[in-house]
Amino acid sequence: xxxxxxxxxxxxxxxxxxxxxxxxxxxxxxxxxxxxxxxxxxxxxxxxxxxxxxxxxxxxxxxxxxxxxxxxxxxxxxxxxxxxxxxxxxxxxxxxxxxxxxxxxxxxxxxxxxxxxxxxxxxxxxxxxxxxxxxxxxxxxxxxxxxxxxxxxxxxxxxxxxxxxxxxxxxxxxxxxxxxxxxxxxxxxxxxxxxxxxxxxxxxxxx
Amino acid sequence: xxxxxxxxxxxxxxxxxxxxxxxxxxxxxxxxxxxxxxxxxxxxxxxxxxxxxxxxxxxxxxxxxxxxxxxxxxxxxxxxxxxxxxxxxxxxxxxxxxxxxxxxxxxxxxxxxxxxxxxxxxxxxxxxxxxxxxxxxxxxxxxxxxxxxxxxxxxxxxxxxxxxxxxxxxxxxxxxxxxxxxxxxxxxxxxxxxxxxxxxxxxxxxx
DNA sequence: ATGAATGTGAGTATCCTGTTTATATTCTCG
DNA sequence: CGAGAATATAAACAGGATACTCACATTCAT
Numbered sequence: 099x100x101x102x103x104x105x106x107x108x109x110x111x112x113x114x115x116x117x118x119x120x121x122x123x124x125x126x127x128x129x130x131x132x133x134x135x136x137x138x139x140x141x142x143x144x145x146x147x148x149x150x151x152x153x154x155x156x157x158x159x160x161x162x163x164x165x166x167x168x169x170x171x172x173x174x175x176x177x178x179x180x181x182x183x184x185x186x187x188x189x190x191x192x193x194x195x196x197x198x199x200x201x202x203x204x205x206x207x208x209x210x211x212x213x214x215x216x217x218x219x220x221x222x223x224x225x226x227x228x229x230x231x232x233x234x235x236x237x238x239x240x241x242x243x244x245x246x247x248x249x250x251x252x253x254x255x256x257x258x259x260x261x262x263x264x265x266x267x268x269x270x271x272x273x274x275x276x277x278x279x280x281x282x283x284x285x286x287x288x289x290x291x292x293x294x295x296x297x298x299x300x301x302x303x304x305x
Numbered sequence: 306x307x308x309x310x311x312x313x314x315x316x317x318x319x320x321x322x323x324x325x326x327x328x329x330x331x332x333x334x335x336x337x338x339x340x341x342x343x344x345x346x347x348x349x350x351x352x353x354x355x356x357x358x359x360x361x362x363x364x365x366x367x368x369x370x371x372x373x374x375x376x377x378x379x380x381x382x383x384x385x386x387x388x389x390x391x392x393x394x395x396x397x398x399x400x401x402x403x404x405x406x407x408x409x410x411x412x413x414x415x416x417x418x419x420x421x422x423x424x425x426x427x428x429x430x431x432x433x434x435x436x437x438x439x440x441x442x443x444x445x446x447x448x449x450x451x452x453x454x455x456x457x458x459x460x461x462x463x464x465x466x467x468x469x470x471x472x473x474x475x476x477x478x479x480x481x482x483x484x485x486x487x488x489x490x491x492x493x494x495x496x497x498x499x500x501x502x503x504x505x506x507x508x509x510x511x512x
Numbered sequence: 513a514t515g516a517a518t519g520t521g522a523g524t525a526t527c528c529t530g531t532t533t534a535t536a537t538t539c540t541c542g
Numbered sequence: 543c544g545a546g547a548a549t550a551t552a553a554a555c556a557g558g559a560t561a562c563t564c565a566c567a568t569t570c571a572t
Contacts, residue, residue, distance in 0.1 A: 271482075
């Protein structure tokens with residue numbers, strides 16, 4: 099719930115020491131997320147990000163050695179956020195209905211600021227050497243939470259992992275699609291997504 | 306099931322008359338779909354497409370007045386294909402289980418050749434003036450089929466349209482995600498996707 | 513007030529892009 | 543066959559955008 103200050107280093111040219119520069123770095127990352135979400139990877143240029151951040155291009159390169167380091171910082175922040183949402187939703191034991199509702203609410207919240215950032219990060223941004231590992235580890239932990247939830251509400255232990263993958267990608271698909279149409283906050287959509295989750299997890303008894 | 310020869314014109318500079326040129330145009334469109342799927346919109350350049358098609362850049366411009374005309378041709382072909390898949394799956398009255406199975410099979414088939422083309426077309430390719438209408442009309446007909454299916458297996462008439470949207474985007478999400486991991490032909494995934502569809506459509510009685 | 517931290521933005525060097533055009537090859541058909 | 547149409551080629555162009563540097567200006571902490 100609290101805004102993360104982001105772990106100190108993610109391949110930065112130098113660390114911001116004063117409050118001024120911390121704000122600058124923050125503005126750059128924020129503007130970067132915005133540009134990436136709005137224009138996609140194709141429109142993500144360092145100059146554009148600097149301008150959107152209200153900062154000179156020189157300042158950007160004072161802290162980020164190159165374009166990819168910046169995008170890695172953006173990715174890290176976003177993934178941390180999403181991860182915390184799922185962690186909270188799947189924490190403790192609670193009725194399926196409540197889990198579904200919290201998951202939907204959290205996921206929608208996480209996408210409301212930069213609606214398509216998540217997909218752009220997954221699909222368009224090139225997977226460079228260094229970030230591949232971090233990326234995979236994120237995906238793994240991401241799935242773990244879904245799998246834990248699936249296992250909790252299900253007797254059959256068989257297809258847990260596949261189900262987790264199907265469920266997570268289905269949820270992402272719905273949210274991504276809603277984001278594209280600016281329908282992220284339509285209540286009937288939230289309700290239906292919740293029911294999709296419940297229906298799938300609670301299994302295929304009714305034909 | 307049969308390979309479409311594509312409607313004659315889609316804003317072409319001139320029509321191919323001889324067999325040779327028809328093959329050329331076909332190769333260009335095919336290569337274009339490949340490049341678009343593989344490199345995304347950011348990596349989609351006319352020179353690259355021409356090279357991938359084994360054709361000189363000049364030939365490309367002999368038939369397509371510009372880059373966008375080419376991408377429109379690609380889009381048209383792909384959407385026609387997808388549309389025919391859904392049309393066939395939702396035609397006639399058949400048990401829900403069979404509908405789900407056919408839909409999954411068809412959708413996976415439609416994405417097996419150019420796994421991420423669909424998403425790239427939807428997300429990355431800019432919506433230019435002329436194609437906006439065609440795009441919308443495709444989406445409308447696309448949803449109609451889903452809605453028809455939902456209505457057929459459901460009593461409640463209330464949320465039919467929202468359900469169709471949720472269902473279609475969930476299916477797309479799963480397929481897109483599977484495509485990214487090269488898991489499109491994993492049978493357990495197909496099975497689970499089928500069950501997701503059934504569970505959602507057949508409603509949330511079982512908690 | 514002095515040195516360190518921070519900020520500036522014009523400038524550079526490249527790389528690519530979409531597109532044209534002059535020319536070469538292949539086809540059609542009388 | 544052979545003439546004209548259809549088709550194919552690829553070098554070249556003009557223009558723009560890009561990531562990134564650097565010499566200098568400003569603001570901070572002490």
